[in-house]
Amino acid sequence: MTDQPLHLTAVALWVPGAGWRGVAVAGPPGAGKSDFALRLIGRGWRLLADDYAHVFASGGALYATAPDTIAGRIEARGVGVVGACALGVARLVLLVELTDGDVERLPEPEARTLAGVALPVLRLHGFEPSAVEKVTGLTVRL
Numbered sequence: 712m713t714d715q716p717l718h719l720t721a722v723a724l725w726v727p728g729a730g731w732r733g734v735a736v737a738g739p740p741g742a743g744k745s746d747f748a749l750r751l752i753g754r755g756w757r758l759l760a761d762d763y764a765h766v767f768a769s770g771g772a773l774y775a776t777a778p779d780t781i782a783g784r785i786e787a788r789g790v791g792v793v794g795a796c797a798l799g800v801a802r803l804v805l806l807v808e809l810t811d812g813d814v815e816r817l818p819e820p821e822a823r824t825l826a827g828v829a830l831p832v833l834r835l836h837g838f839e840p841s842a843v844e845k846v847t848g849l850t851v852r853l
Contacts, residue, residue: 718762719735734850735766742809744809745787758795758796758798764777772802772803773825807846810834811836833845
């Protein structure tokens with residue numbers, strides 16, 4: 712497990728026949744990581760960790776879990792810290808990097824290595840109305 716939690720939010724979706732598939736959401740402060748996670752949770756996803764996550768490799772796969780101090784809680788900007796339906800741990804299959812910069816229309820496949828395991832990367836604007844559908848569709852296919 713990572714000694715220090717990584718600055719990211721992680722959520723997971725149940726995919727029939729495949730189990731829980733997790734997505735790590737990274738980006739600078741204010742990029743909308745928690746807001747994006749809340750919208751995914753509203754569509755049936757489960758929270759793994761908000762703002763900080765322990766990430767570890769096992770059997771060639773990457774997993775995420777929340778530090779005990781923040782497990783089951785997520786920040787809803789303008790509301791405060793609220794409870795959320797959460798999982799203890801799930802396998803990560805995708806890294807979503809939120810940006811306010813340019814997003815390529817047809818990007819080349821890209822990966823980033825965390826804890827020695829490469830994850831595919833998807834860059835997008837987290838506040839874009841179709842962002843939830845893009846991530847859900849890709850997560851189901853991975």
